[in-house]
Amino acid sequence: MTGSPTSPSLxxxxxxxxxxxxxxxxxxxxxxxxxxxxASIRVAEPVATLRTALARDFGVTAVADAAAAVPGAALWVMAVKPQVMREVCANLAGLAQQAAPVIVSIAAGITGGQLDRWLGGDRAIVxxxxxxxxxLGAGITGLFANARVTVAQRAQAEQVLASAGRTVWIESEALMDAVTAVSGSGPAYVFLLAEAMEAAALEQGLPADAARTLVLDTVLGAARMxxxxxxxxxxxRRRVTSPGGTTQAAIETLQAGGFxxxxxxxIEAAARRGRDLSAAND
Structure with missing residues (x-):
C-alpha cells in the first residue's frame, strides 16, 4: 500500500x-x-553539528532540547535509539499528556505498550x-497502530512514512519484530550477498571495476524484475534456471549448503533480537 498525498493538516x-x-x-x-x-517541522537533536546541518539543508527549526521541539506539534516522530527511548519518553510524558499528539516510533524492539507506559498512559501510538x-526515497515501512489512534491520525502517520517509500499496515503488533527482521534488516542481507558475489568474481579473475559493475547491475536488474x-x-528463478545449466549448478550448490x-x-535471529531489545529496555 502506498501513502496518499500530503494533506494540508499535516x-x-x-x-x-x-x-x-x-x-x-x-x-x-x-x-x-x-x-x-x-517552518512546520521542528527537530530535537543534541549534537550541534547535526542541528546545523538540518537547519541548513532543510530550513527546519532544530533545537537541542526535546521539550522545545514539541509545542504545537500534533505528531511526534520518536527517532532515537531504543536504549535511550525510555528516558526520552519520561522527560516528555507531561507534555504528551497535555498535548495528546499521535506518537510515531521508529525504534526497533520498543513496543507500543512500553511507549504508552513511559509517556504516562492513554496515548495514541504508531x-x-x-x-x-x-x-533514497525507496524504502518500505511496516506500520502498526494501537486502538487509540484515530482514522485521521493513522492517515497522518502514513503520510509521514510514505514520504520515504511504500508503507504496509500490520494488524498485529506481535508481528512487528518479523517486519524488522525481514525488511528493517533486510537491505543488509542483500548487501552481504552482493559483497560475497563481488569477492567471488574477483577470485574468478575479473577486474575489480568489472566485478563491481556486474554485481551491482545484476542485483538492480533482479530487484526490478x-x-x-x-x-x-x-x-x-525457475525461468532462468535451465536444466543442467550453469544456474542450476549454482543453485544446487547454495541449496546443498542450506541456503x-x-x-x-x-531472520529468526533478527526477530529474537528485537524481542530482546524490548525486554532489555523495559
Missing part, C-alpha cells in the same frame, strides 16, 4: 522529530519534497519500521 498541525539522525533526515527530506512547509533505502514482472520469486534454512535462521 503541515498546519506541525511535526516534531525527536532525534535528527539519518532516518529522520530522510523523512524530513521526503516531507518537504511533498510540500510540507519547513510503531513504524522503515529501512535504509528510505534515504521482482517488483515489475508480477511473478513470484520462485517462478522467476533457505540459513536464511530462515537469520
Amino acid at each position: 503541515s498546519s498541525d506541525g511535526i516534531a522529530f525527536i532525534g535528527g539522525g539519518n532516518m529522520a533526515r530522510s523523512l524530513i527530506a521526503g516531507l518537504i519534497r511533498r510540500g510540507v512547509a519547513p 510503531r513504524a519500521m522503515p529501512n535504509t533505502p528510505a534515504l 521482482l517488483t515489475e514482472a508480477g511473478e513470484a520469486p520462485a517462478e522467476l 533457505e534454512t540459513l536464511t530462515a535462521r537469520a
